[in-house]
Amino acid sequence: MTQESLHRVVVLVDENSNPFELSCAIEIFGLRRPELGRDLYDFRLCAVSPRTRMRDGFFTLTGVEPLSALERADTVVVPNRPDVHAPRSPRVLAAIRAAHERGARMIGYCSGAFTLAEAGLLDGRRVTAHWMWADTFRRKFPRVRLEPDVLFVDDGDILTAAGSAAALDLGLHVVRRDHGAEVATAVSRRLVFAAHRDGGQRQFVERPVPRVPDESLAPLLAWAQTRLDEPLTVTDLAARAAVSPATLHRRFRAELGTTPLAWLTSERVALACRLLERSESGIDVVARRAGLGTAANLRSLLRRETGLSPTEYRRRFNSA
Incomplete structure (x- = not known):
């Protein structure tokens, strides 16, 4: 299979995006897979600006593709940011809407659900987001069916994860959906991560340390x-x-x-x-x-x- 024929995953990085979820996407979709004898995805990063400052100025991302990379994406991973009250860039929202209208699958990690909702893609749809922001999300987007107590939600062409380690759970779920359980198990083995945690499991279990x-x-x-x-x-x-x-x-x-x-x-x-x-x-x-x-x-x-x-x-x- 040539690189051109692979399913193309494009991660859209916005100002103040969280590096952890970006790294999860790279680990799942962006690595070469010599242990499988083939690559699984054609992976790209894109951004509005040629220099994008990551969360809290941890580092600045440079040298990635422009926003036009979304025009050829089969799957788009939307940006997340720790400040859920700050509006997203109009250019980012417009590019996300255009990609979805064209038929691209959308993935939101953590506060990425806010981005998808601002783009107008989630009314009447099932999603999840980090439990810390459930009340804020409901107030801002009352027409969206938020499921705040699960790891991830697969609603067909829009998939969302609660954030942090749940981004890996959703990523492995996508690999399983695209390539089967055997390949997903191989990817999880390389990650040294549980091969399968059902999306319906709870995000957070309140439990005192024994x-x-x-x-x-x-x-x-x-x-x-x-x-x-x-x-x-x-x-x-x-x-x-x-x-x-x-x-x-x-x-x-x-x-x-x-x-x-x-x-x-x-x-x-x-x-x-x-x-x-x-x-x-x-x-x-x-x-x-x-x-x-x-x-x-x-x-x-x-x-x-x-x-x-x-x-x-x-x-x-x-x-x-």
Whole structure:
């Protein structure tokens, strides 16, 4: 695949953009992938000015492409800024609107949701933003359906993340959507980051720091991940951890922001995706090997997670 034929991701950097989310976009979309034997994206940075001062003057970005780079973008990552009250540049908003009208996919990290809303793209749409700014966002944009307690929201052609580490979660979700679970797992391995945290997990779990640290769930999760094809239940997980199901539920909520059953289902769907990508086994066989029981259950859960049927998913991502 030539560089010209790759999906083009363009990050629009505005005055006082946050370097962290910019770095997340570079890590996910901008790196060469020799471990995969191919690159995944054609990645560009653009800005209104040839010299763009980053947040709090940490550094000045130079040598990037002009705003016209958005005219050829397949995906646009919109700028975020820590001052959510300052209006965005009219030129930036106009360029974002034009790219979206042309059919580009839009990604907003953290306060990037404010940018998308100012551009007029979010009325009636589902989005998320950092929990600290939820009240401000609702006041400024009452017609937008804000979901402030999740890591990220995929609303089709507009995707938003809560910020900070959730930008990596959303980035890996986009890679999974574009290239399949196997490639997303390889990217997460290089990041040394969790391969999959569901977007519906909570952004922030209010929890006092214990005087004696709790025993990590990691050994239990590793044990379960090697037995996903078995009829594991939440009761089985609790027995393995030597706690009651209620205690296990509390620990999952505290450490992972999800429930044991939701985690188990998510892991099984991810395994089913990898099996569909790696082999030509029948759908019934994939469902059994992933611990999902029946082909009907696999179809329902896979469509909920990816928007695709098993046949469509395999056609798109199978490398066997």
